[in-house]
Amino acid sequence: MTNRVFKLFSSLQLTVVLLSCALVLVFVGTMAQVKLGLYVAQEEYFRSIFVYWQPNGVSWKIPVLPGGWLLGGLLLVNLLAAHVKRFQISKKKIGIFLIHGGLIFLLLGQFFTEVFQVESNLRLEEGQTRNYSENARLHEVAIIDVSNPDRDEVVAIPESLIAKTQEIRHAKLPFTIRVKEYFENSRPAGPMVEGKKMQAAGATDQFSEVPLVATMDEKNVPSALLELTTESGKVGEWVASLWQNEAHQFEFDGRTYNLLLRPTRYYKPYTIKLLDFRHDVYPGTTKPSNFSSKIHLSDPTRGEERDVLIRMNEPLRHAGETYFQASFDPTNDKVTILQVVRNPAAITPYVSCILMGLGLLVQFLMHLIGFAQKRKNQIAPRRDDPRKTTSTALAAGERNS
Amino acid sequence: MNVERALLKFFLAITPVLFVGCGGKEEIKVYSVPKEASQAAASSAMPASSHEDLHPIHWTTPPGWEELAPTSMRLGNFRITKGEKRAEVTIITFPGRVGTELENVNRWRGEIGLEPIEETAISSEPVVIGRGNGKLYEMAGPQFKTTAAILDKGDAKWFFKMRGDKDVVSEQKPAFVQLLKSITFHSDDDEPQVAAIEPPVSPNIEKIPEAESSGEPQWDVPASWQETPPTAMVFKSFSAGNTKISVTKFPGDVGGTLANVNRWRQQLSLEPIAQPQLAGLTTSIDVLGGKATLVDMKGIDAKTGKPARMIAATVPRGELTWFYKMMGDEATVAREKDAFVKFVQTVRY
Numbered sequence: 001m002t003n004r005v006f007k008l009f010s011s012l013q014l015t016v017v018l019l020s021c022a023l024v025l026v027f028v029g030t031m032a033q034v035k036l037g038l039y040v041a042q043e044e045y046f047r048s049i050f051v052y053w054q055p056n057g058v059s060w061k062i063p064v065l066p067g068g069w070l071l072g073g074l075l076l077v078n079l080l081a082a083h084v085k086r087f088q089i090s091k092k093k094i095g096i097f098l099i100h101g102g103l104i105f106l107l108l109g110q111f112f113t114e115v116f117q118v119e120s121n122l123r124l125e126e127g128q129t130r131n132y133s134e135n136a137r138l139h140e141v142a143i144i145d146v147s148n149p150d151r152d153e154v155v156a157i158p159e160s161l162i163a164k165t166q167e168i169r170h171a172k173l174p175f176t177i178r179v180k181e182y183f184e185n186s187r188p189a190g191p192m193v194e195g196k197k198m199q200a201a202g203a204t205d206q207f208s209e210v211p212l213v214a215t216m217d218e219k220n221v222p223s224a225l226l227e228l229t230t231e232s233g234k235v236g237e238w239v240a241s242l243w244q245n246e247a248h249q250f251e252f253d254g255r256t257y258n259l260l261l262r263p264t265r266y267y268k269p270y271t272i273k274l275l276d277f278r279h280d281v282y283p284g285t286t287k288p289s290n291f292s293s294k295i296h297l298s299d300p301t302r303g304e305e306r307d308v309l310i311r312m313n314e315p316l317r318h319a320g321e322t323y324f325q326a327s328f329d330p331t332n333d334k335v336t337i338l339q340v341v342r343n344p345a346a347i348t349p350y351v352s353c354i355l356m357g358l359g360l361l362v363q364f365l366m367h368l369i370g371f372a373q374k375r376k377n378q379i380a381p382r383r384d385d386p387r388k389t390t391s392t393a394l395a396a397g398e399r400n401s
Numbered sequence: 402m403n404v405e406r407a408l409l410k411f412f413l414a415i416t417p418v419l420f421v422g423c424g425g426k427e428e429i430k431v432y433s434v435p436k437e438a439s440q441a442a443a444s445s446a447m448p449a450s451s452h453e454d455l456h457p458i459h460w461t462t463p464p465g466w467e468e469l470a471p472t473s474m475r476l477g478n479f480r481i482t483k484g485e486k487r488a489e490v491t492i493i494t495f496p497g498r499v500g501t502e503l504e505n506v507n508r509w510r511g512e513i514g515l516e517p518i519e520e521t522a523i524s525s526e527p528v529v530i531g532r533g534n535g536k537l538y539e540m541a542g543p544q545f546k547t548t549a550a551i552l553d554k555g556d557a558k559w560f561f562k563m564r565g566d567k568d569v570v571s572e573q574k575p576a577f578v579q580l581l582k583s584i585t586f587h588s589d590d591d592e593p594q595v596a597a598i599e600p601p602v603s604p605n606i607e608k609i610p611e612a613e614s615s616g617e618p619q620w621d622v623p624a625s626w627q628e629t630p631p632t633a634m635v636f637k638s639f640s641a642g643n644t645k646i647s648v649t650k651f652p653g654d655v656g657g658t659l660a661n662v663n664r665w666r667q668q669l670s671l672e673p674i675a676q677p678q679l680a681g682l683t684t685s686i687d688v689l690g691g692k693a694t695l696v697d698m699k700g701i702d703a704k705t706g707k708p709a710r711m712i713a714a715t716v717p718r719g720e721l722t723w724f725y726k727m728m729g730d731e732a733t734v735a736r737e738k739d740a741f742v743k744f745v746q747t748v749r750y
Contacts, residue, residue: 131434140430149436156430172431189495204475246470267434284651 010081037214098359109348124274134263185220270299461583463576488565513542531584623740644729669700
């Protein structure tokens with residue numbers, strides 16, 4: 001049984017089938033972006049085990065294609081199994097090993113990038129200093145104990161947990177959070193707006209559920225109706241929404257808390273201050289030709305104090321994060337938006353390219369040297385023939401004599 | 402085969418670990434941050450400046466009224482206190498249809514403990530709201546009174562409401578009417594922008610905003626026009642038969658009217674003109690919230706070599722200049738001229 005499984009995984013037929021599936025997946029996944037938008041299509045087609053098809057009006061769905069992760073994983077297994085089965089370590093094969101090693105490294109690196117890469121934005125106005133970035137697509141409900149005059153104690157609950165959990169308890173929270181209603185996309189609604197709505201008891205603001213959006217320039221604005229309770233009763237209920245500018249503040253057990261729904265934050269042990277933001281456009285258009293942010297980086301943990309100019313294609317790399325000049329605020333020309341990318345596997349494409357390049361070079365040189373030697377050997381006997389014959393005859397004569 | 406078996410086991414063991422690793426983003430995070438950072442952060446989720454910059458409505462607060470911070474619903478939020486008695490004034494807006502007059506009146510009646518009434522029993526008086534005319538309603542319950550006004554503006558409805566203790570509301574009615582008079586909508590634009598329902602600005606802008614994202618105007622496209630995919634630099638394009646209509650926008654005045662007219666003349670294989678001749682060639686038309694310059698020229702299409710007619714309009718709006726151009730064969734352009742002019746005149750920026 002093991003042998004049969006191993007034979008299947010190491011077969012060339014599997015490679016061909018997987019590559020064909022990958023071809024189809026890339027095509028349909030690309031076409032799906034028209035309807036689903038980039039992010040949803042990526043999730044459904046490439047960051048998935050299977051691609052599902054769901055007929056209209058039913059709750060079940062059936063897998064119709066292997067997803068990106070399954071294909072990538074199987075290709076990796078296939079490559080490794082083929083190596084174990086067919087290749088033997090020898091000097092002659094070193095080039096092939098390097099090429100395949102590079103490919104394996106690339107596949108693994110891409111997988112780890114998918115899993116561990118975190119992208120966020122840092123929005124800064126000139127003169128402003130920040131020590132955190134925010135995720136544009138993920139949100140969190142933050143309950144912040146603001147009683148301490150120096151520091152805020154934050155409990156941040158991811159939106160994904162709010163979406164699927166009825167009750168949330170945490171050791172750091174003296175109350176239980178009950179999610180009474182949650183809309184992944186919402187908008188403020190008036191009393192006459194029909195459809196599903198949420199409204200906190202005693203509050204006037206209402207929010208209605210609206211269809212999800214998927215395109216790159218739209219975003220879902222979530223709202224959640226949360227009730228905070230303890231064993232002795234209800235603390236209060238509020239709608240936390242990304243639409244709101246301010247946190248809800250309340251007192252409990254002698255402490256003051258802020259409750260808000262906000263983009264997920266990533267705090268850093270260093271600060272970045274925006275000194276100057278430049279935004280140039282091509283004359284007569286609104287197309288950006290160049291934009292750059294001059295920032296001051298202050299990292300006490302590494303003893304770094306320096307000014308850095310971040311421009312398009314000239315990011316700042318610091319403490320495992322890369323800051324790219326990404327965007328600007330069309331309503332405020334003093335505001336820069338930097339994209340912050342943390343990718344522990346960022347080095348892998350470079351390493352794999354070096355490995356594959358080296359492998360190709362070795363392979364090519366070995367073939368070249370082998371060919372040159374073979375050619376030399378073929379030519380040499382013909383040219384040396386008379387002398388070789390004489391010397392052979394002489395040697396034979398000497399032996400005979 | 403030991404190696405093979407070991408390898409297989411390794412993969413079977415590692416696969417679930419890898420996939421479990423993918424789902425590890427759902428933890429509740431607990432951390433402590435310095436106060437300053439947190440406060441700066443609170444203002445960042447939605448920049449305070451966006452309220453001021455994009456606020457679609459302005460007013461003069463009557464004396465004695467306390468202006469409160471706006472909320473996500475209330476663009477205007479006031480409190481009036483007279484000793485123990487109070488009233489509150491709110492300004493809100495909703496896009497589209499938000500109930501009939503009767504539904505709104507009965508909702509207000511319900512708020513102050515009054516029974517619903519029939520449509521024929523509704524009484525209202527006309528009231529000036531900024532540059533528009535709205536309707537004013539008054540209703541008094543046993544303890545509370547509501548004075549409210551509704552204004553229809555473009556696709557949105559605006560509600561202005563004063564509700565509170567009877568005495569206060571009655572006494573403050575002149576101030577409320579004065580507030581309504583003082584209303585001005587964003588810039589010189591008569592059409593209120595429904596900023597309250599726009600998605601929050603930043604920090605979540607995810608791409609370099611294209612020109613389009615700074616605000617798309619609303620328009621009613623004539624039935625005879627078909628929208629076509631815009632090309633580079635063109636904001637929107639339409640076609641009517643073989644006639645093309647394009648809408649473009651640029652910052653600034655893009656060289657002024659003369660330069661633009663001469664650019665268009667070049668497209669019609671016509672000689673450039675000088676400033677004195679310009680006045681005879683252009684006409685001024687009224688558009689919503691301002692004026693537009695219209696030019697109508699005939700020539701030979703420089704691209705096709707065929708006779709062509711062009712009607713173009715420039716509309717300066719804020720820091721942008723909008724260009725509307727219709728070009729094609731003379732018969733179609735003549736037929737579509739009225740629709741084109743009406744289209745330009747009714748664009749809501």
